Amino acid sequence: AQKVTQAQTEISVVEKEDVTLDCVYETRDTTYYLFWYKQPPSGELVFLIRRNSFDEQNEISGRYSWNFQKSTSSFNFTITASQVVDSAVYFCALSELFSWGKLQFGAGTQVVVTP
Amino acid sequence: DVKVTQSSRYLVKRTGEKVFLECVQDMDHENMFWYRQDPGLGLRLIYFSYDVKMKEKGDIPEGYSVSREKKERFSLILESASTNQTSMYLCATVADPGPYNSPLHFGNGTRLTVT
Numbered sequence: 494a495q496k497v498t499q500a501q502t503e504i505s506v507v508e509k510e511d512v513t514l515d516c517v518y519e520t521r522d523t524t525y526y527l528f529w530y531k532q533p534p535s536g537e538l539v540f541l542i543r544r545n546s547f548d549e550q551n552e553i554s555g556r557y558s559w560n561f562q563k564s565t566s567s568f569n570f571t572i573t574a575s576q577v578v579d580s581a582v583y584f585c586a587l588s589e590l591f592s593w594g595k596l597q598f599g600a601g602t603q604v605v606v607t608p
Numbered sequence: 609d610v611k612v613t614q615s616s617r618y619l620v621k622r623t624g625e626k627v628f629l630e631c632v633q634d635m636d637h638e639n640m641f642w643y644r645q646d647p648g649l650g651l652r653l654i655y656f657s658y659d660v661k662m663k664e665k666g667d668i669p670e671g672y673s674v675s676r677e678k679k680e681r682f683s684l685i686l687e688s689a690s691t692n693q694t695s696m697y698l699c700a701t702v703a704d705p706g707p708y709n710s711p712l713h714f715g716n717g718t719r720l721t722v723t
Contacts, residue, residue, distance in 0.1 A: 497650075528711060538651075538698065540711035584650060593658070594641050594702040594712055595666070598650035 495520045497587050499599035506575050506606055514570040514602045516585030522546075527561065527568045528586040528596065538584070544568065575606045610635045612715035614699050620721045627686040629718050631699030639703070640682035641712065642666075642674065645696040654697075657682055689722045696720075 496519040506512045518527065529541040542552065544561050552559045556573045572579050582603050586596040615630040633640065639658050643651040643666075653666030655674040663674050671693060675683040686693055696719050700712040 499650075502648075530712075530714075536696070536717045538700075538712070538714040540713070543711055586651075593710075594639050594656060594700065595653055596651070596712065598643075598652070600648050600650045 495522075495525075495587050495589070495597040497585050497597050497599035499585055499602050501602045502600070503603040503605065506604070508576060508606055508608050509574050512572050512575050512579075512604060512606075514572075514583050514585075514604070516568045516570065516599060518566050518568065518585070518587045520566075520587060520589075522589050524590040526588045526590070528588070529559065529568075529570050530584045530586065532582040532584065532601070534581070541570075541583075572604070575604075577606050577608055580604060580606045610637075610701065610713040612699055612701055612713055614697075614715040614718050616718050617716060618719050618721075620723065621686075621689050622723055623690060625686075625689045625722075627689045627720065627722075629684040629686075629697050629699075629720070631682045631684070631715055632680050633682075633699075633701045633713075634680065635701065635703065635713075636679065637701040637703050638679070639701060640676065641700045641702075642672075642682070642684045643698045643700065644668070645698055645717070651698065654684065686720075689720075691722050694720060694722045 498517045527544045530538045560569045582601045584601045585599040588596045611634045641656040642654040657676045673685045699715040
């Protein structure tokens, strides 16, 4: 069975600090996809990134970066120089190949950025 | 841009009532999903549909049913609402992605309270 663990329930930082969100997953599949979503206070989940299990390259998008390590089954997310607009709940999720929308989500991590 | 619209943002219903949650998408996508979100549990899949008239159970289908009479509309039905169904309900859609597991596009959610 698939499982995603986000051990950090809430992280509070002051603006401009870096924050790293941990995501550890379990799966018996050799091919799978990992996702990160952001849920701001408005409620709508916003897709941030998708990574397949064959691509272990780290990715950077502006202030966001992701570190995928298959050896430790982790897909961690770092926000550099955090801003108040980064305050949200962040979800890590896992899906099988061809699962087409059937995702296994972690419990989410609440990030609070104060000025 | 994909738009997924959930008809109600907030709903309050009484125990035993039959409740309909409506979701409409405007992108002609085949695949639609209903998730519920609870603190500490993340999002869990209730039901999904890959085509009109077709429905499949997700991880937590008990107490729910769905209807998909038209491609753009996917309804979640609580046959007899109970207090443990108080939750945030999120509708999502994804285009037929081939092998690449396209990301989900979510609606804003319906916060249902059953008293």
